[in-house]
Amino acid sequence: MxxxxxxxxxxxxxxxxxxxxxxxxxxxxxxxxxxxxxxxxxxxxxxxxxxxxxxxxxxxxxxxxxxxxxxxxxxxxxNTESIFGHHDRSQPLPTTTLQLSHAACDHEMPTCGAITSPFGPRHGRMHYGVDLKLQTGDPVVAGFPGMVRIAQYHRSFGNVVVIRHANGLETLYAHLSRISVDVGQMVEAGERIGLGGNTGRSTGSHLHFEVRYLGRPIDPARVFDLTEGVLTASTLRLDASVFELPKAAASAYYRVKRGDTLSSIARRHGTTVARLCKLNRLSTRSILRVGQRIRTS
Ligand SMILES: [Zn+2]
Structure with missing residues (x-):
């Protein structure tokens, strides 16, 4: 644009x-x-x-x-310092329709890797973006044209870039190995803003990609069809439902019966021994007692 x-x-x-x-x-x-x-x-x-x-x-x-x-x-x-800190949460949520695209060349998927973690609750916390697989050094590009508002190192996000777009959306690109833009710089859709990486709180190379409006997170899957790499539509309707955060499924528990093992319980509940160990603070060698309550999700 x-x-x-x-x-x-x-x-x-x-x-x-x-x-x-x-x-x-x-x-x-x-x-x-x-x-x-x-x-x-x-x-x-x-x-x-x-x-x-x-x-x-x-x-x-x-x-x-x-x-x-x-x-x-x-x-x-x-604000070129605070990533999302200045949003006034007492303000009513906007209801409006944003134009996402005017032409075929004014948007681009930031990277084309598979989704490794979707938007929503994860391990008892909210995950406000999607994780997309990439290799360290792969280019990461701006999703839409806009101006770079944040280009800095952050202890969780690592090297992070936030771009403000003309329709008010902001997109965030985290864990970069390298940032190649400056604050205040105008970028085009598809322009390289950095290289993918594993910086900050990250356990493997990936892009953490967020979409926000007035600081409020929106599931990026509402904007991009993340598997096809195209926009879901040329407009995005913003109303309260878009800003509603998905809730974590309630925890489920199981009472240990005679003969149960961690692996048999994991199998029966569609999970893994490692996950059961983490949820219940057990080790793989822990002895289960009959009647013991085990959290399964
Ligand atoms: Zn993430």
């Missing part, structure tokens, strides 16, 4: 941001107006004043930034 596509609606929508309430009678245009915005910005402690290191190699003025930052009207800000 071209940069110009971001331009037309932004300044009008900005006036809806609380951040700009005090300057809402000012039309964007001249130098004084920009100063007024600058003041308003620096008074908001939640967001860093906009400072983009480079765009086309040159420094951006604040006015440029207001025009150019994707989704600025939706987020009322641009």
């Amino acid at each position: 071209h940069r110009q596509a971001l331009l037309p609606t932004l300044p009008l929508l900005l006036l809806g941001c609380p951040l700009f309430a005090q300057v809402d009678s000012v039309a964007i245009g001249g130098a004084e107006e920009v100063e007024a915005y600058e003041e308003a910005l620096t008074e908001d402690a939640g967001y860093d004043a906009i400072a983009l290191p480079s765009l086309n190699g040159g420094a951006l003025t604040l006015k440029d930034s207001l025009w150019l930052i994707p989704g600025y009207d939706i987020y009322c800000g641009w």
